[in-house]
Amino acid sequence: MTTTMLPRAGTFFQNSTGHDQGNQTREVDFEIKFGKLPLLSWAVCEVWRPANYSAISFEEMLVQHGESRALSWQIRRDRFGGVYRAAGKWRDQTIATMAFQQLPETADQVAIYDGNLAVSYGRLVGEAQALAGYLRAIGLTPGEVISYQLPNWYEAVVINLAAAIGGFVVNPLVPIYRDAEVGFMLADCKSRILFVPERFRSYSYLDMVRRLRPNLPHLMNVVVVRDHEPSEFATFEQTISTSGMHCDPATVDPDEIKLILYTSGTTGRPKGVLHTHNTIMAAIHAFGDFWEVTPQDIIFMASPVSHITGYLYALEQPFVLGTPAVLMDIWQADTAVQLMRQHQCTIAFGATPFLKELAEAVERSGEPLSSLRLFPCGGAPVPPELAYRAARALKPCTVCRIYGASELAGPIAFGVRNGNARLAAETDGEIWNSEVRICDPATGQDLGQGAEGEILARGPQISVGYLDPNDDVKAFDEQGFFRTGDLGKIDPPGYIVTTGRSKDLIIRGGENLSPREIEDHLLEHPAIREAAVVGMPDARLGEAVCGFVVCESGRSIDQVEVSQFLVERRLAKQKIPVRIEELEELPKTPSGKIRKDLLRKMAADLLQS
Template identity: 45%
Template sequence: MTLTDELRAIEPDEDTRKAYRDSGVWRNRTIAQDAEELAKTEPSKVLWVEGDNRLTAGDAYGKARKLAAGLYHRGLRPGDVVSFQLPNWTEAVILDIACVMLGLVVNPIVPIYRNAELELILKDCGARALFIPEAFRSVDHADMVDALRPNLPDLHDVIVVRGTPRDGMSSFDDLLATTDTDIPWPDQRPEAVKMIMYTSGTTGRPKGVLHSHETMARAMHACFDHWGIQTDDWVLMPSPVTHVTGFSYGIEWPLVAGTRTILMQQWDAARATELIDQNNVVATVGATPFLAELISAAETAGSRLESLRVFGCGGAAVPPALIRKANTTFANTCAFRIFGSTEVPVVTLGYLGDDTADLAADTDGEIIDYEVRIVDDHGNDGAEEGEILVRGPSQYLGYLSPQDRIGAEDEQGYFRTGDIGSFVSGKGLVITGRKKDLIIRGGENLSAKEIEDVLHTHEAIKEAAVVAMPHKRLGETVCAFVIPSGVNQPDVAFLVDFLDGCGLARQKFPECVRYVTDLPRTSSGKVRKDLLRKEIAEYVSSAAERA
């Protein structure tokens, strides 16, 4: 069975499609159709701004059509996977539209990933083409990919954006110069898989999350309606467009809902304050550090961010005091907590306005568009606190790997989030913990097991247990409890160099290493990570008090 056949097999059945479309929650259209309509009706409308770059509806559609034709002439066909590891650049918009036009499956890859993660993802999804910058910040992406290519037999084309290609690579600008666009354009199939986005799992290997055109658009429309966003409103997007948040509200919201996006390549709170005030930005979505630093920058600048009506904060633990601080610092009661994941985007959409300010701070938001259950350890409903299971029209279609699908949902099709929580105030939800072995560092999900697996290859380490450690700015960071195999105890710097040499992203490097003679365990021998998290949290707290 080919990948195309596998993706077809996971599409929703006809009854599901009909039910959602008849009820109006699914649109039965794609962003390629949106882009074409906007190009005809408002071709000069600027929809995306990135630094000095302005991308209009007409230019986005025209360039995407040429890019799609260029990819067709290189042999790409509907169902093929196109990966991209790009910063928040307007080229990502053009690429996304082009892939939809040609029926290709887009695979965004976060820019922090290095050799190990990048190779695994490209192999797993069988990417036929990859778009990269020549270099970005301190990373030479072209050299990195050049070294990986011998191990990637499916990768036929590497296209360099804003730079000079290496031998055997192509230029984005050359593809945009395609003149022969008279190709057999495929019919648009909104129920088809449109995206594979990888998320860190508890197994140590990333999981490929599959979304359709319908599921992605529904999540965006739900936000648009609930938050009271208007057509032509400006949205600031500092989150990477390779995350579900940045991809949805940075790239696609202008097409689906007519908003306009300001893309930030790199988060800078002072610059964000200026952009919000200068452009009358209405909304943004970001992780906890973004909100904390925006409050500080606004206070420094003497601004109350008068235009900002929506700041959806999630992706990591959000202290209630932070939401309250934002809602007294800014002119509007605009900040609120939200909850979701790549598999089930925006399960909760927050509480807006003065009347619900306490709920905005004290809960993780109001459940919108999803059915939610709280179950006990045996999967029974009615638990006061338990695992959160969700089902709805924005829910992913499944994982790319059949192995990853095992146990991901219950027999009724509810997705097991791995988060622990409880209902409050009617449709309110509060997250109280997590079952999944993840570290959420500044909104990035890191797999503890992935880091442990690499540490266990070091001869000086007999056993390692990696847990989340509290961090003032990022919420959490990485701590490793290590049982040494001998008398040598490599320090943090040594282990960082080792992990770097193994090709892991630097965000996964431990910031603290604690050497122990044994680890706390259950009667069956399982490591009690809850006790390790408690131990390191108490250590961090006492260290802060001493300081």
């Protein structure tokens, strides 16, 4: 591996193609800035990385699984950590230490608006300290997992901060999950305690917990949050009101795991994405640096706080950048506009449905949303026409597409800052804080600018891996780059344009749904012999679930029967197909693989007809 230094003060790069360039210095076309420190440049058919990586001998650090190899997290941490620390990206801080450091100045300032509640930093820290003491008192030790399945309520902020204070690992669960998903995730991460509402949106979470608990030997306790009838479980109020239970922050290694966030995979088995204190901090500071976020900004958050977006910018960012957050637990566009005006929100996040309906609500109101300066939209495909329309409706707000994932700790393409409406609507934004490669999915070879291939990324905010280390081997390459499974290109230079997914996920309103999981449930129906699930276009949600089935001889099935069957299996309603088409046979390749590309086209054609 040849190291090529650019002779300019403050910049350092190395060629990463693995070919001998004769140590010739080369001027790159442009720089993708790593915060204030130029760290990465893109050149046609090449990837540039920090010169500090030159000491790496990759062959010594590969983990083997079958015929695949990947660079382990421990090696990535040890070898890249020095670079990230030197660049100021790994700051070796936690939100617990930051919250206590800032408390003398922030105690009386509002951190979270939740309905009629205005919760101060002082109250959040006090309740979190009490909750951490309670968790210690009932026997939890640092490194153990605590889970919560809550709407966008301030209690989630307290739980997350308490986890940081006590040195616990936090595991947010999306409120739409039901028995099948929650049972698997709690068992997989060996969660010790679960926080749930008694009931939310007419669903009894306590009944679900009672069904699941006999099969969860590691789950030692359940805590009920809000509106609780007398039950066998502790209440949130009880956990924070016990006197003498306050505990000081634990001594925590910022490179230790702090977050397990489950994401659906193409295998049908949810995968636990792992983040450390340092990777989460790096993600928040990257966003703050790119968009010049200050404590004068007020964040509006309707995206679930159990998603990476809500987690970063509502649960963590208030303690890192000092930005108050306005939480909304049930999305309703007209109410959202009222809340934004009431609190003078400056930044809002959301997937495609949020942006579309917010723009329509502002148009209906006939009044501009003058305080809003930024709306980054991601998590689902964003049609350019929607981006253009929303930019007009929300003017002068910057509306832009962004590109990221749970594994990337939010975006690696952060939007467009230069006011270029075309770039904001037709690209996924400027690459920031990450090294990015576009590779041939079949060969792994780097492709030139403008060529479509799989997007690979590496940077200080990217996940350290998965709870199941076998998943790492497919997800990370031999140089520590994360394989996103998404297709895209770099065009124009410095901007990502996503073009599709090599993964087989359905993205419904920003929620990743696994077709394999839904197919597995369909195949349990006695009338169904074969099943395939794909995404079909949906004007509001981006994609909806469409199922194709082949029935057993002499049997038939309809939409109503399928829906009732899946409801009885306690599958989340978002995963239930909105359309079922019965076929005589599924289209397949000569080797027997289902041609989902043809099924997606069929689904789109059915929608047109």
